[in-house]
Amino acid sequence: MCFPRICRRNEPQNQPKYGDLMRRIHVIAAVIKNSDGQILIAKRPDSAHQGGLWEFPGGKLEPNESRFAALRRELQEELGIEAIQARPLIDIRHDYPDKSIRLDVWLVDRFSGTAHGAEGQPIRWVQSAELNQFEFPAANRPIVTAAQLPERYLITPDCDEQTLFRGLDQVRGKGITLIQLRQTQLQPKAYDALAQRVTQRYGDDFKWLLKGDVQPRVTDCGWHLNSAQLRRLWQQRAGGQKAQKPFSGLLAASCHNAEELSMAIALSVDFVTLSPVQSTASHPDAKPLGWEQAEQLITEVNLPVYLLGGLQPSHSARAFDIGAQGVAGINAFWPSDN
Numbered sequence: 001m002c003f004p005r006i007c008r009r010n011e012p013q014n015q016p017k018y019g020d021l022m023r024r025i026h027v028i029a030a031v032i033k034n035s036d037g038q039i040l041i042a043k044r045p046d047s048a049h050q051g052g053l054w055e056f057p058g059g060k061l062e063p064n065e066s067r068f069a070a071l072r073r074e075l076q077e078e079l080g081i082e083a084i085q086a087r088p089l090i091d092i093r094h095d096y097p098d099k100s101i102r103l104d105v106w107l108v109d110r111f112s113g114t115a116h117g118a119e120g121q122p123i124r125w126v127q128s129a130e131l132n133q134f135e136f137p138a139a140n141r142p143i144v145t146a147a148q149l150p151e152r153y154l155i156t157p158d159c160d161e162q163t164l165f166r167g168l169d170q171v172r173g174k175g176i177t178l179i180q181l182r183q184t185q186l187q188p189k190a191y192d193a194l195a196q197r198v199t200q201r202y203g204d205d206f207k208w209l210l211k212g213d214v215q216p217r218v219t220d221c222g223w224h225l226n227s228a229q230l231r232r233l234w235q236q237r238a239g240g241q242k243a244q245k246p247f248s249g250l251l252a253a254s255c256h257n258a259e260e261l262s263m264a265i266a267l268s269v270d271f272v273t274l275s276p277v278q279s280t281a282s283h284p285d286a287k288p289l290g291w292e293q294a295e296q297l298i299t300e301v302n303l304p305v306y307l308l309g310g311l312q313p314s315h316s317a318r319a320f321d322i323g324a325q326g327v328a329g330i331n332a333f334w335p336s337d338n
């Protein structure tokens with residue numbers, strides 16, 4: 001049996017954070033993936049808090065119970081399955097009018113037994129893209145996004161088209177599915193033309209995020225804002241605390257500090273990169289955040305966060321332990337022999 005790493009969040013259970021008046025309830029929930037990549041969802045009883053909505057199975061941590069023990073108990077009680085392998089996926093805080101919760105969500109990708117609604121609740125196995133068709137509690141928006149995003153985010157290096165295609169051919173089918181087309185050497189027109197060719201050539205192999213001052217003109221691509229664009233959109237937002245999301249597709253933003261993270265939240269972006277965690281050759285003058293500060297910043301945001309800057313795939317485990325979605329990088333994932 002494989003047990004997960006000891007996680008770093010040894011904070012006292014159910015301890016209120018941020019000076020909460022209401023006691024924050026620590027809930028462990030599971031995004032369970034089967035060997036076909038489907039995810040299990042369950043319907044909450046009508047009489048329960050957030051009743052009638054779909055959820056990721058789980059429940060409240062009991063006093064003196066470890067997070068993994070709580071996860072295993074809940075999955076046994078609610079679904080009759082034994083979790084074998086799990087790791088943290090996303091950890092969020094949400095305040096309902098009547099309840100404050102910490103939703104500590106784990107990805108379970110190995111389990112034994114056949115899941116069934118052991119408490120009489122309906123359950124469904126669905127493709128990750130189908131999750132958007134179900135109604136979840138308000139707290140679940142970033143969890144659904146985290147469940148749909150991979151653990152790696154590749155950013156392409158500046159190179160000619162032939163080198164780019166050769167590198168993409170090499171990473172195709174090897175666990176890379178999310179890519180930002182960076183290519184800082186290109187002017188907007190040439191960049192758009194390249195984006196067209198790249199998306200045509202690679203079809204459904206990759207989900208692309210494009211850069212630029214205006215939203216992507218290429219269908220089905222996401223938009224990745226740099227921090228200057230993030231600030232500009234935030235300044236333009238129409239009054240109120242929460243602006244309308246400026247783009248209906250997958251929206252990401254590059255963040256380097258708490259202020260930029262709060263702008264990303266205000267604009268309802270889907271995920272962010274946080275950088276630089278360590279020193280990096282591509283931005284030699286930028287002061288690294290370090291792991292401790294990265295962890296502090298992640299704890300404050302209810303968003304999937306990719307850590308970026310001087311990292312390798314081998315940093316993934318540490319990234320998960322501090323609550324990150326995973327690792328982003330140019331050099332981390334680009335074939336070195338390309």
Ligand SMILES: Nc1nc2c([nH]c(=O)n2[C@H]2C[C@H](O)[C@@H](COP(=O)(O)OP(=O)(O)OP(=O)(O)O)O2)c(=O)[nH]1
Pocket residue numbers: 027028029048049050054055056057058059060099101103137138139140
């Ligand atoms: N399990 C789970 N709970 C969620 C999700 N989203 C969300 O807002 N919640 C809220 C609803 C509840 O207020 C709380 C979880 O409580 P729960 O009712 O599952 O707790 P439990 O299994 O220990 O059940 P109980 O016997 O104490 O009623 O978290 C989710 O995706 N999964």
Ligand SMILES: [Mg+2]
Pocket residue numbers: 057058059060078
């Ligand atoms: Mg429950």
